[in-house]
Amino acid sequence: MATQPEDPKKALGWAARDSSGLLSPFNFFRRETGEKDVALKILYCGICHSDVHMMKNEWGVSTYPLVPGHEIVGIVTKVGSKVEKFKVGDKVGVGYMIDSCRSCQNCTENLESYCPQFIPTCGAENYRDGTTYGGYSDSIVVDEHFVIHIPDGLPLEAAAPLLCAGITVYSPLRYFGLDKPGLRIGVVGLGGLGHMAVKFAKAFGANVTVISTSPNKEKEAIEHLGADSFFISHDKDKMKAARGTLDGIIDTVSADHSVSPLIGLLKSHGKLVMVGVPIKPVEIHVSHLLLGRKMVAGSNIGGMKETQEMIDFAAKHDVKPSIEVIPMDYVNIAVERLLKADVKYRFVIDIGNTLKPSSQLYTSLKRMKETNEKDVAFKILYCGICHSDLHLMKNEWGMSNYPLVPGYEIVGIVTKVGSKVEKFKVGDKVGVGYIIDSCRSCQNCTENLESYCPQHIPTCGAKYRDGITYGGYSDSIVVDEHFIVHIPDGLPLEVVAPLLCAGITVYSPLRYFGLDKPGLHIGVAGLGGLGHMAVKFAKAFGANVTVISTSPNKEKEAIEHLGADSFLISQDQAKMQAAMGTLDGIIDTVSADHPLLPLIGLLKSHGKLVMVGALMKPMELHVFPLLLGRKMIVGSFIGGMKETQDMIDFAAKHNVKPTIEVIPMDYVNIAMERLLKADVKYRFVIDIGNTLKPSS
Known part of the structure; x- marks a missing residue:
């Protein structure tokens, strides 16, 4: 929770709440403007890869909630009584740090970024009895020593990335003497840092070579950024031919990579400067350094004096980053794109125009209607998490509308009913599944199959x-x-939630295709949220159940805990061969790509393979095995409303309950990550009633 400082000023930002790194609106406080402080309204903030490391706690130092952002520009709104360098209305910037000890040797030499006690702009604990919150927010208060003037003529949105990406490459070029005209400078990696290294090195008059793993970046490097040459790092012939040709290299790559070939490119006395932060240690052969008196060094951002010099140099020489300006509510998608290197070359958030107060956000998300005459309103107590939620959140089906509130395994208590409601009263325990309306007039609707209505x-x-x-x-x-x-009474509400999607998804085809008769041999492919429910319902119908899985470690769970009668490893060809022609039907719950031919082989003549998992890619179907056995492969969706009520009643009568893990609302992003790894038995259910708190 945001610590409230003395004389607080309300602020709004977007914060990560956990290591999933997903960002959402967050209300917090900024300190009052002290005598040496400058308060500014934030207009733009760049997105740095370091933000992602912090959001996901990949460096192990993050504290939550975390408001990222250290490429901050805006307009001064207030200055303290002893501020000398700034006035209201000035265009200013704040970079990676907002304080240091001011007394150590590094600080006295204008190298505050190397002060052992420097304070980062976001994620630092116990600073003035609070946590530092970064620039994905509407305002910030900073000591004037750590504020930069933005020169006229430099667009504010372009200035933002200079405050991290720019100074990160400018500083080593200056410090290590790689800023002399005519030097031959290499730049490894062509991303946010790399493209700035090319631009600054060219502005210094260097001959610049870009070294990359991506051949498709050559045209961009030479024609658009002005590099003089381009090497593919895995082209051994060209790398060998270029040995000993570079005075220095700025290595901007954070991914694991070999540095030995880079050291080989250096002339004697050459310098390889690392500014990217690989997670794993790099391997260095010392002999490669000894023979040429070569240097491998690291470099952080520059101090405040150097940062101001960099900004002034950039304005004078028209050095500007290539950016993509985005609205605040696009930030999570931007982070996903950043992880795929899908940006040229820096995202900048338009804070000033697109960061909206939480009250406006709430208004945009309000329920679209009051309780009408046939409506039922209810307080939600639990909601299950389905894999389809993830598909929708990430728009993997290409049909999502944002902002998107997921969830369609919903249970709760009725709070209000319309004047013509006949089946429910206040206080009833109720549930809502995947659909909330249909045309009510087509053949499917009149036959109680609303889920197949084209207008559902x-x-x-x-x-x-x-x-x-x-x-x-x-x-x-x-x-x-x-x-x-x-x-029904006797069925705990939290276990009902997954029945409204996972339950009805497998119950419906078992009923519709006649696979609900005692004594039938039923296969279940996949043992996840859907699969474990298929086992439980099939057993409740009296079937002999075989689980088919790629995971040998699920056998004990399937047989001892879920009651399956047998277990097949799908890649065990001998056992699959022995089981051919033994199953009356199979419920295939697997959404990942997998071969269907082995499953068809397990079916008896006239057997049915029912697909309920939604494969992303088209499947390969061999028709001949279907012909020989008059076998069937079919798809099945959820059931209609009558069948869903039948399923719930059947589950209550026969004690069919999903295996669940109940979680608080603020754990949901971590739960999504675990779901992607199949790290749940077998369904997450959010305790909405007890853990969903107002944004305040």
């Missing part, structure tokens, strides 16, 4: 009634009574 409305992410549907990761919902199910 999903519970989250759909355009509906002049708005967007918002799902169950929320405190309340309003739904037409037709799309609500009763929760």
